[in-house]
Amino acid sequence: MSEKITLLRDKAAVRWTALVFLAFAMFCSYIFMDILSPIKDLMQSTRGWSSTAFGTMQGSETFLNVFIFFLIFAGIILDKMGVRFTAILSGIVMLAGAVINWYAVTEMFAGTSLEAWFNAHLNYIPVFDQLGVAPFYGERLKIFVGLTADGLENFKIIRPELLQDGMVVKEVIAAMPASAKFATVGFMIFGCGVEMAGITVSRGIVKWFKGREMAMAMGSEMALARLGVATCMIFSPVFAKFGGHVDVSRSVAFGVILLMIALIMFIVYFFMDKKLDAQTGEVEEKDEPFKIRDIGKILSSSGFWLVALLCVLYYSAIFPFQKYAVNMLQCNIAFASELPKESYWASTQVTVIQYIVMLVVAAAAFISNFSKNKTIKIGLLAISAVFLVIFCVMGYMRQSHETIFAVFPLLAVGITPILGKYVDTKGKAASMLMIGSILLIACHLTFAFILPQFKGNAESGILVAYITILVLGSSFSLVPAALWPSVPKLVDSKVIGSAYALIFWIQNIGLWLFPTLYGKILDNSNKDILLAVQEKLMTEETAAVSYSHTVPLTMFALLGVAALIIGFILKSVDKKKGIGLELPNIKPDIQAE
Numbered sequence: 001m002s003e004k005i006t007l008l009r010d011k012a013a014v015r016w017t018a019l020v021f022l023a024f025a026m027f028c029s030y031i032f033m034d035i036l037s038p039i040k041d042l043m044q045s046t047r048g049w050s051s052t053a054f055g056t057m058q059g060s061e062t063f064l065n066v067f068i069f070f071l072i073f074a075g076i077i078l079d080k081m082g083v084r085f086t087a088i089l090s091g092i093v094m095l096a097g098a099v100i101n102w103y104a105v106t107e108m109f110a111g112t113s114l115e116a117w118f119n120a121h122l123n124y125i126p127v128f129d130q131l132g133v134a135p136f137y138g139e140r141l142k143i144f145v146g147l148t149a150d151g152l153e154n155f156k157i158i159r160p161e162l163l164q165d166g167m168v169v170k171e172v173i174a175a176m177p178a179s180a181k182f183a184t185v186g187f188m189i190f191g192c193g194v195e196m197a198g199i200t201v202s203r204g205i206v207k208w209f210k211g212r213e214m215a216m217a218m219g220s221e222m223a224l225a226r227l228g229v230a231t232c233m234i235f236s237p238v239f240a241k242f243g244g245h246v247d248v249s250r251s252v253a254f255g256v257i258l259l260m261i262a263l264i265m266f267i268v269y270f271f272m273d274k275k276l277d278a279q280t281g282e283v284e285e286k287d288e289p290f291k292i293r294d295i296g297k298i299l300s301s302s303g304f305w306l307v308a309l310l311c312v313l314y315y316s317a318i319f320p321f322q323k324y325a326v327n328m329l330q331c332n333i334a335f336a337s338e339l340p341k342e343s344y345w346a347s348t349q350v351t352v353i354q355y356i357v358m359l360v361v362a363a364a365a366f367i368s369n370f371s372k373n374k375t376i377k378i379g380l381l382a383i384s385a386v387f388l389v390i391f392c393v394m395g396y397m398r399q400s401h402e403t404i405f406a407v408f409p410l411l412a413v414g415i416t417p418i419l420g421k422y423v424d425t426k427g428k429a430a431s432m433l434m435i436g437s438i439l440l441i442a443c444h445l446t447f448a449f450i451l452p453q454f455k456g457n458a459e460s461g462i463l464v465a466y467i468t469i470l471v472l473g474s475s476f477s478l479v480p481a482a483l484w485p486s487v488p489k490l491v492d493s494k495v496i497g498s499a500y501a502l503i504f505w506i507q508n509i510g511l512w513l514f515p516t517l518y519g520k521i522l523d524n525s526n527k528d529i530l531l532a533v534q535e536k537l538m539t540e541e542t543a544a545v546s547y548s549h550t551v552p553l554t555m556f557a558l559l560g561v562a563a564l565i566i567g568f569i570l571k572s573v574d575k576k577k578g579i580g581l582e583l584p585n586i587k588p589d590i591q592a593e
Helices: 012-033 037-047 051-067 070-104 113-120 178-209 214-240 248-280 294-299 302-316 319-332 348-368 374-397 401-405 408-425 429-454 458-489 493-524 527-534 540-544 550-577
Strands: 138-147 153-157 167-175
Touching: 012 070, 012 178, 012 214, 012 248, 037 051, 037 214, 037 248, 037 319, 037 401, 037 540, 051 070, 051 178, 051 319, 051 493, 070 178, 070 248, 070 493, 113 178, 178 214, 178 248, 178 493, 214 248, 214 348, 214 401, 214 408, 294 302, 294 493, 302 319, 302 429, 302 458, 302 493, 302 550, 319 401, 319 429, 319 458, 319 493, 319 550, 348 374, 348 408, 374 401, 374 408, 374 458, 401 458, 408 458, 429 458, 429 550, 458 493, 493 527, 493 550, 527 540
Parallel strands: none
Antiparallel strands: 138 153, 138 167
């Protein structure tokens, strides 16, 4: 009799090691994705990026995925070339884009012929500009220039009511700074790589965990990736301000180094995966390819459209918000005084300690979900709660707006497995989508109208901010846990891969549009600040932390209202057509083998 071969994926330690390589690569990519978010104020004060320029650059991540359909091409590459090739390709593409992004914000870029070229070009792109979807912006403005006795420009204003004798009208092009344009090019390339990596990692998890702890593995990967958001919030400002000299390129360099490590993780995974295939003697498993004819089957489903719309509305109020959240806190929470440089709370050492505290919070909360011993479970939750309080107190003592927002993913890490298990065993997916939308609305309205009322009271403002951010994190767990498992119930199983591809593409439209829109609305609703800067009545440093975010935050709340309405309609359609969104994913009559 032939002895049964024990495959690599049959060994728990080996398959979870493979997951660590994949998950850590995504952790690194999530850090780079938001590496500039906590230092928006420094990008304005040191690189001259307006909110519009910052938002346009941040929204560019998904530009090629949306308008050049690279997201679809990435799926085809994965299908044709397999997980191993696509993983390494995605790592290389991410790293290439990140290096361009880094060079664009360095001092080395300033004064080069490349900077001069970007200043002079790409202010108008035919076709894209007519469609209103150009990845860069440029507009003609009339300004009034005061002249000295020898005819040199003395000062400029843009308000006609301040026109004085001796001024002349001059037409200029107000465009993105060259550094922002070149950084946008890099971020678009990075965006192609990170989307490719996302679908590749998911496929790799299926390959190694199919028939085993696949849901737990996917939840673990998602939890680690979300910790990347907190990591960049904590460390990006530290690197930018290290040594008392501000240099934003150091933060981006930190992200580039992590993406190098991510590429190494993918290379190690390559050899593990290759060894697995050598054991099985099988060709790599591949998803069904995206087919144009599948679109008709998918688009004919009203349920699909409702889920896709809810997805783009909800995620457009979450991920773009992350880009501006720290600056929003800076503009609404004013600490009594700055910490002296020699203070312990201003040291790099306390930053590392706070990060370790954060890891304890996340690890204890996450592990508690899988403990069958009630005493151990309660103990882990208690440890997580105590360390969460310590983390929040440290954020206040450090007077750090960045670490206030860093609590955002912590609650999500702890409760995501609980919610996923609840949907599997109890159902109520449509109801959870509605609850998540309600929490989203409440949080953005709190940020827009309530938090500004505490600007003169840092302690109360921080308390309101912490509670609201934690609630928003719980909302961010509710919706994904209910949304993604619902898709297979809405479309035929033969086109499920195509359905996910279309939903991701639609979602990317929102992730491109709303960071850009937020920046434009922020500038347009704070014209008095922009004028004060242009007329030298306010410094860039002061202006960067003086904005009112009320109007763009209201826009995010309205997205939540629209998502809630879609949720009501979806629940009604589910009730009429018997789709089964409120039913558990695990059928009670199915017995374990």
